[in-house]
Amino acid sequence: MSKKKNINPSVNQVLTQLVLDVFEQNGREALNYKQVAAKLNIREPESRETILEILKEEAKKDILQEISPGKFKVLELKTFVEGKVDMTSEGSAFIVTDDEFENDIFVAPRKLRNALNGDRVKVYVYAKSKGKRKEGEVIEIIKRAKMEFTGIVKLSERFAFFVPDDRKMLHDIFIPLGDLNGAKNGMKAVATITDWPPEAKNPIGRIKTVLGVQGENDTEMNAILADYGFPLSFPAEVERDSEEISDVITPEEIAKRRDFRDVLTITIDPYDAKDFDDAISYKKLENGNFEVGVHIADVAHYIIPDSELDKEAYDRGTSVYLVDRVIPMLPERLSNGLCSLRPHEDKLCFAAVFELDEAGHVLTEWFGKTVIHSDRRFTYEEVQEVIENSEGEYVEEIHQLNALAYKLREQKFKNGAISFESTEVKFKLDETGKPIGVFVKERKDAHKLVEDFMLLANRKVAEFVSKKGKGKKKYTFVYRAHDAPNPETLGNFAQFAARFGYKINMKSDREVARSLNHLMADVEGKKEQNVLTQLAIRSMAKAVYTTKSSSHYGLAFDHYTHFTSPIRRYPDVMVHRLLLHYLNGGESANAEHYEALCKHSSEKEKKAADAERASVKYKQAEYLKDHIGSIYSGVISGVTEWGMYVQITENNCEGMIRLRDIADDFYTWDEKNYAIIGQRKKKVYQLGDEIRIKVKNVDLTKKQIDFSLVQD
Known part of the structure; x- marks a missing residue:
């Protein structure tokens, strides 16, 4: 029987941690003191005996368990959890678990086992944390968040690497020369990870799609779509299915529906819209009330559940609206043809039809299939002119619809709705897609009229x-x-x-x-x-x-x-x-x-919104690249420990002034007061303050704009 040796406590503490690390690194394996010593490359008998004492002490603390004489393993508490990887720029990660009461689990870079940002993983949580935070290691990658990345191809004579755009993808992808798919050095492309051997530092992949020359409009917009997981085209079988759908509306189909073809029906959409999925019918009733129908394109009539067309629509989840293009959820034959409620054509709809009084109260409602024949395709601008000038087609009908929309809006706000009138940035583009102007879109009564009935x-x-x-x-x-x-x-x-x-x-x-x-x-x-x-x-x-x-x-x-x-x-x-x-x-x-x-659907909606924001950021950066050195007025729109974000007043373009670039003082972040404060002169820059800025630098690859402060 061994006796406990008197050794330096700090040395003992270090050795204890090394012993526990051995168990953590070997998962659920049971080990005796000799095996632990061997893994630590310790041969001295005295140190081996100390390891045995440590094992027994840790067993008393319920950190280890002696499962048989001399054999120990980590005591199983809540040792395995699942969650999503949130990668840091240093290469470590936090695992965000499904349990909202469970703290995030820290995973060191060497214990990630090739997990990437966003992956769903199974994590072994150490029974004893090294500090206050819980720590663990990835033992299984349950589901990859993405296997495809956009980035730049880097070629040499014997091999190629792919440098991803994603700042949280910290590994370059090795591309065998036979898998370049025609990509040249410096080209932007989409790469797919095909293998990642456990011992390899970098994943292996192939070039799936060559996007084109870096900096060109189509290249960058397609890169944004690919980066957020939206396909650049429809599969051939989906296009084929859409082409095979009959465009004939039979008398038998009309007989199943409520016929609104003789009722005044209009569409109101942006001037550049191609898909019109909602129409409004209007009829004044003999009792003085109004019948308003909200007719919606009957897409479900054309898409059979579980068909290739349906599966593709589900996978996409939504259409994506970038600055210069729309990536539709449905092939063009459906989105701009069969389902689009184009003027002077019979169209199949699903409708909600209401009888309203002059106060905007709904007296009756009806839901069902309809057939319509749109009398006029209006733009928002055209309807706004009718509202403001009382001139144009269907003046009386549009005024009455607008009056009813006002009543519906009043009821909504009276009941506690919140009126958020957020601004929308729009760009004026030249024929190559380059932004030559930026403006803020204004929402007027015409937009609100449609919105309130929807x-x-x-x-x-x-x-x-x-x-x-x-x-x-x-x-x-x-x-x-x-x-x-x-x-x-x-x-x-x-x-x-x-x-x-x-x-x-x-x-x-x-x-x-x-x-x-x-x-x-x-x-x-x-x-x-x-x-x-x-x-x-x-x-x-x-x-x-x-x-x-x-x-x-x-x-x-x-x-x-x-x-x-x-x-x-x-x-x-x-x-x-x-x-x-x-x-x-x-x-x-x-x-x-x-x-x-x-x-x-919620996940796809978020990705589409992120892609749209990325395209706006890119175009803002592209626009200001031609205005480096220009001075603007702006408002501080955000403050962080490394700088303050400023939004230019005239065009809503946003960039950052880094704290290190403000030369008149040493500034620190006051998180509580949304401010940065100079330590010597006590000058305060706070969220919402108006300041003057100069465009200092633009990085199109990162979609970043740097400003410098124009001092008074």
Whole structure:
């Protein structure tokens, strides 16, 4: 029997940690003291005996378990968890678990086992953490987030490497010369990882698609799409399926539908739109009320569930709107042809038809299949001219629709909806796609008219289905849900708004909404408008698709769905199918199946929004590249420990002033007060402040704009 040796405590502590590291590195393997010593390359008998004492001490602490005489292994607590990899720029990662009460788990670079950012992984969590944070190692990659990356091809005589654009992809991809697919040195391309041997530092891949010359418009826009996982073209079988769909509307099909071809029907869309998925019919009734129909392209009529066309639409989830192009969810024959509600053509629709009085109250509602014949294709600008000048086609009808839309809007805000009028950046492009101007799009009554009737249809469809079912057993449906904001996040925003003299009453959801609406009205046209609007939006929860019948906080609707855009959103296709199923007396659909579809749709929606933002950032950077040295007025739109973001007032382009570039003092970040403060002169730059900036540098690859401060 060994005796415990008197050795230096600090040495003992180091050896204890080394011993525990051996167990951590060998997962669930049981080891005796000799095996541990061998793995540590320790041969001295005295040190080996010390290891045995350490093993017994750690067993007493319930960190190790003696499973048989002299054999030990890590005691199993909650040792295995699943989560998503959130990579850091240093090469380590945090594993974000599904359990909201579980802290993120730190994984050192050498323990990632080739896991990449966004991957879903299984992690072994060490029974004893080295510090306060939990640590672990990846033992299994359950699902790769992505296997394809955009980047630049680097060629040499004997091999090639691919340098990914993604800053969180920290490994270059080795490309065998036979797998270059025609790519030349310096070209932008899409690479697919094909193998990653356990002992290899870099993954092996092949060039899937050559995008073109770096910096060219088509190359960069296609790179953004590929980077967010959106295909650049439709598979041949999908195109073939769409071409085989008959464009004949038979008398038998019309007989199944409510015929609106003799009722005034119009579409109102952007001037450059090609897919018209909603139309509004209008008729004044003999009793003085108004019949307004919201007719939506009957996409589900043409797309058979589980067909190649349907699978492709589901995979894409949504159309993607970049600065200079639309990547449709459906092939052009459907999106711009069969399903598009073009003027002077019979079209099949799914409609929500309402009888409204002059006060905008809904007296009756009807949902079902229709056939329409659009009388006029309006642009928003044309309708706005009719509203403002009382001249043009269908003046009386458009004025009455606008008046009803105003009533619907009043009801919405009275019930607690929040009015967020966020600005939208638009670009004037030359024939090569280069931005030669930037402007902020203004939302007027014509836009709001269409929006209010679409909101009405979405709300009423959701309410109709939500009432189906007995007791607590409600029918499965696809809702658009929006939770109330986190009180702490909202409280932080309220504190910041108070600095500008705006008060947010947080006593109830209704009071919060009322306060925010007052704020939005008060800030209009002021220098702090965009900053406060953006911060208010960020303080809100994100809307998602779900089968859970929850409310929409921002709109103050108890039930809400997306029914009005099936050409560009897959959830709307699901809503059409479910609504028809229930109108025909069908039983409740499988909730688990539809919840999975909802989750996928929410993820695709986020990726599409990120791709759109990336294209805007790229074009802003491209525009300012020709304006290096130019001076602008701007508003501080964000502050961080490394600098402050500034948004140019005239065009909303955003860039950063790095703290190290402000020469008149040493500045530090005051996170609590959204400010940076000079340590000697106490000069304060705070979120919302107006300053003058000069365009210093532009990096198109990173979509980054650097400003320098123009001192008074």
